[in-house]
Amino acid sequence: MTQIFVVEDNVFQREKILEIIARVVEDRGYPFDLESDVWMPRDILQAIDDKALPNIYFLDIDLRLDQNGIDFARSLRDIDPAGYIIFVTSHSDRIKEIIDQFIAPHAYIVKDETDFQQIHTDIAKALENVKQRENIQYQGQTYHMEQPGMIMEIPYKDILYFETVPRAKKSILHTISDAYTINRYLKAIKTEFEAEPNFASFNSYLINLHHVTEVNRKIGIIKFTNDEELYGGRRIIDKFYQQYSTYKS
Structure with missing residues (x-):
């Protein structure tokens, strides 16, 4: 089953994102498994090494952990090249352009602690797109x-x-x-x-x-x-x- 990982070093924001994802997955009956306990970059790389691929990754660009967000995204691409990377970011379009060239994320979600309803809408849209794309991929054509x-x-x-x-x-x-x-x-x-x-x-x-x-x-x-x-x-x-x-x- 496709796994969902949330890589965010802000505890409050990570918990809110996990809460929103769990609600969307449950409400829409998506066949995704939310992994709430594994969120450190090195732990995720180890975890996905023996899991079915592709997986879904909500990734904060501004990580201050053992890897920053962009470097970790590159590491993910080495193991899960078809994985769905969804950047959670407040970066400008110029940075978006640079990242697009080398990592090809699936979507962007703008962090705004004053508008979690918009974050909910963006997460729901991103997961719906993943579900539709996966349905297309495996129709036996x-x-x-x-x-x-x-x-x-x-x-x-x-x-x-x-x-x-x-x-x-x-x-x-x-x-x-x-x-x-x-x-x-x-x-x-x-x-x-x-x-x-x-x-x-x-x-x-x-x-x-x-x-x-x-x-x-x-x-x-x-x-x-x-x-x-x-x-x-x-x-x-x-x-x-x-x-x-x-x-x-």
Whole structure:
């Protein structure tokens, strides 16, 4: 079962956030397990090492513990690359932009001790988005692929991305563990995924956003859950970043 962790060093704020999450999970019947006793970064990293993934993390950027919030988020990404990081923050949009490039959080919640009703609304919205996304991920959809002497059904959840082969009627399908050459134009493949919200189409690629863990616009790479990296020009990466930011918001 998906675990929810709250990483907040302010005792009052942590208890209020835990209280709100517990109420939302109970009221809506979400299949999430709230872990209220484990909240130190090192303890969470140890706890999730042997748990089912992905998990949900409400994380204060301004931690003053054994790691700050941003460093801890990076550590989480190493173990749980598809996890849902929800930053609880009062930082400006400039800091949000920096964090987005390297950590790709699922959502932001602004801390305001004078308006816990708004925090409740934001938490409920974030958890609803997680639930909807998880429902989409595991509906058993597959990509049907026929090659000479081979017929395969590739689960959507295993697909990283498709890319076109220049000057050839071929595409390459990259999965978590393999790559396959397909005798079809990428344009034709894209039409099959037009209604799939997890897949982003741009230029010579069709990318499964669920498997993207990092978009680094500075050096021009897209990183996936299996540590595979896709390199592109600044203009291409910027265009993809806009789609990815919309998907994660």
